[in-house]
Each structure stands twice: as C-alpha cells, then as structure tokens.
Amino acid sequence: MSTTQEEPAIIPDFGDAASEGRKLAIICSKGNLDMAYPGLILANAALGEGVQVDLFFTFWGFDIITKSRMGDLKFTMLGNTATHMPQGLGGLPGMTAVATHQMRRQIREVGVPDVPEFLEQITDSGGHLWACKMSADMMHLDLGDLYERVEGIISAADFIEKTEGAQLLFI
Amino acid sequence: MPVTTIGATQVHVDSEGFLTDYDEWSEDLARQLAANIGIELTDAHLRVLRFLREDYKEQGETPTLRRVSTVAGIPVRELFTLFPGKPAKKMAYIAGLPKPVGCV
Structure with missing residues (x-):
C-alpha cells in the first residue's frame, strides 16, 4: 500500500486584515517637478497596497494642486549637485526650461x-x-483656484487630527 | 518549485502561491484561484484577466494598474472595486502571472 503526500494548497497572503487600518500621511512641501513626484509615487504605491x-x-507644495501651476512644475539644476553638471550652467538663461523638458521626457x-x-x-x-490653510491665506487662493479633487482647505492641526495613528512622510 | 493542487488540477507555484508556468492557467483555474482569495469572478473580472494575460505575453511583464487603465481602458476605480485591497497583486495571482514590478 502506498501513500501519496499531499502538499497543502499554497495561497498568497494579501494581508487584507493587516493592511486594514494602516494609514499613511504625506506632507508635500516642495513645488519643484522632481520634488513633486516622490510623494505622488509613494501615495500611489501605498494605495495599491490597501493603505489609506x-x-x-x-x-x-501648493503648486502641485494649484490649477494654474500644477501642469507647469519646473526642474532646475541650480543647487542640485546630483545632476553632476557644472553649477554655473544651471544659471544660464533657458537652462531651467531645458532641464524641465528633459525630465518630463524621462x-x-x-x-x-x-x-x-x-x-x-x-x-x-x-x-x-x-x-494647507496658511498657504492658501498667504497666496490669496481659495478652493476655486485648486484642483477640483482637493477635498478641503484645512489647518495643520486638522490634518494631524485626521491622520491620527498614520505613518508620516515629510517631503 | 512547489506543486500545489488548485481544485482538481496540479500546478507549479512559487513560494507565495503565484503560478510559475504561463500555460498551466485556464479560466476555470482562475475561478478557483479567485475563490481562494474570496473573489467571485464575473465577466468584468475576466476582461481584466484576459488583458493581463495578453499583455504579459507581449511585454514579458505583468502590467501595473496604470497600464491596465491606460492601455485596456479599464478605469483604476473599477480595478479597486473588482479586486479590493491590493488590486495589482490580486489580479496577477488570479491571472496566473508574477507580481507586477513597475512602480506606477
């Protein structure tokens, strides 16, 4: 008489229970093209993992959600040694436009x-x-000036309250 | 490579349970895989899975949510409804493909 050993079914653990209740708060404080993306990419990745x-x-960072500016963020080589180009180049007229164009293409x-x-x-x-309410007040902008999916203009304290228990990223 | 039994079929899977042999997949098997993770397949699910399989065959990698929405025209919102929680990974699992590696 022979016996065959049955392997138990291997079912991936999508961690539905574990990710339930996991929250991420991301503060976007920079309006350069290259500084807008990290927050957006991480937000997108976290949402795909079932994180609020x-x-x-x-x-x-207000530029990212201001209608008149959100499609026109720029990248400058100035003060950014990671481009490995001579810093003087970045100050030449038109260089920011060229660098922005190149980054958008990439x-x-x-x-x-x-x-x-x-x-x-x-x-x-x-x-x-x-x-952010303070930014809106400083720049004299209201909800009508902002991307239509922005849910509200709130104070820093409101945001901290809303994201109680969240992991936090400041960019 | 572990072998596991899905319904009545023996298939090759990786250590997490994702199918490793493209040709061992069928729509019947997909129903079982979906049931394993609490999803009942509808035509809307199958449309996504068929696109995933086709795209994987052409591109050699599992499409991301963004690719499914831009290339197949299935809105991201719908993907989250059909495959709640971790849509990209769940879609890949049911489609018998590896997890997507793209960031966006």
Whole structure:
C-alpha cells in the first residue's frame, strides 16, 4: 500500500486584515517637478497596497494642486549637485526650461503620468488631497483656484487630527 | 518549485502561491484561484484577466494598474472595486502571472 503526500494548497497572503487600518500621511512641501513626484509615487504605491493615504499640500507644495501651476512644475539644476553638471550652467538663461523638458521626457518614458493625471489616478485609487490653510491665506487662493479633487482647505492641526495613528512622510 | 493542487488540477507555484508556468492557467483555474482569495469572478473580472494575460505575453511583464487603465481602458476605480485591497497583486495571482514590478 502506498501513500501519496499531499502538499497543502499554497495561497498568497494579501494581508487584507493587516493592511486594514494602516494609514499613511504625506506632507508635500516642495513645488519643484522632481520634488513633486516622490510623494505622488509613494501615495500611489501605498494605495495599491490597501493603505489609506492622505496628502497635505503646504508652502511650495501648493503648486502641485494649484490649477494654474500644477501642469507647469519646473526642474532646475541650480543647487542640485546630483545632476553632476557644472553649477554655473544651471544659471544660464533657458537652462531651467531645458532641464524641465528633459525630465518630463524621462518621466513620460517610464510610463509615469504628468502631475494632474497622477492626482486623478491617486484619487481614483481612494487617496485624499488636502490643502494647507496658511498657504492658501498667504497666496490669496481659495478652493476655486485648486484642483477640483482637493477635498478641503484645512489647518495643520486638522490634518494631524485626521491622520491620527498614520505613518508620516515629510517631503 | 512547489506543486500545489488548485481544485482538481496540479500546478507549479512559487513560494507565495503565484503560478510559475504561463500555460498551466485556464479560466476555470482562475475561478478557483479567485475563490481562494474570496473573489467571485464575473465577466468584468475576466476582461481584466484576459488583458493581463495578453499583455504579459507581449511585454514579458505583468502590467501595473496604470497600464491596465491606460492601455485596456479599464478605469483604476473599477480595478479597486473588482479586486479590493491590493488590486495589482490580486489580479496577477488570479491571472496566473508574477507580481507586477513597475512602480506606477
């Protein structure tokens, strides 16, 4: 008589229970093209992993959600040694436009959307966008000036309250 | 490479349970895989899975949510409804493909 050893079924653990209740708060404080993406990419990745995500746009980060600017963020070589180009070059007229154009092309080539479309994907995935009240007051902007999927203009304290228990990223 | 039994079929899987042999997959098997993770397949699910399989065959990697939405025209919101929680990984598992490696 022979016996066959049956392997138990291997079923992946998608961690549904573990990720339930996991929250991520991302504070976007920079408005350069290259500094906008890390927050958006991490937000998108976290949403895809079943994590609740709230983004707070403050100071220069306000550009990411300001209608008139969100599609026109720029990248400059100035003060960025990681381009490994002579710093003097970055100050030449037109260099910021050239560098921005180049970076946009590289971003597009890896299949990553531009900022407005990325925010659309993030909110379609369940992400929440919040605007900083102090920044709105300083720049004399109201909800009508902001990307339509921004849920509200709230104070820093409101954001901290909303994201109780969240892991936090400051960018 | 572990062998596991899904329904009545023996298939090769990796250590997490994702199928490793593209040709061992069938839509019947997909129903079992989906049931394993609490999803009942509908035509809407199958449309996604068929795109994933085709795209993988052409591109050699599992498409990300963004690729499914831009190339197949299936909105991201719908993908989250069909495959709740971790849609990209769940879709790949049911489609018998490796997990997607792309960031966006």
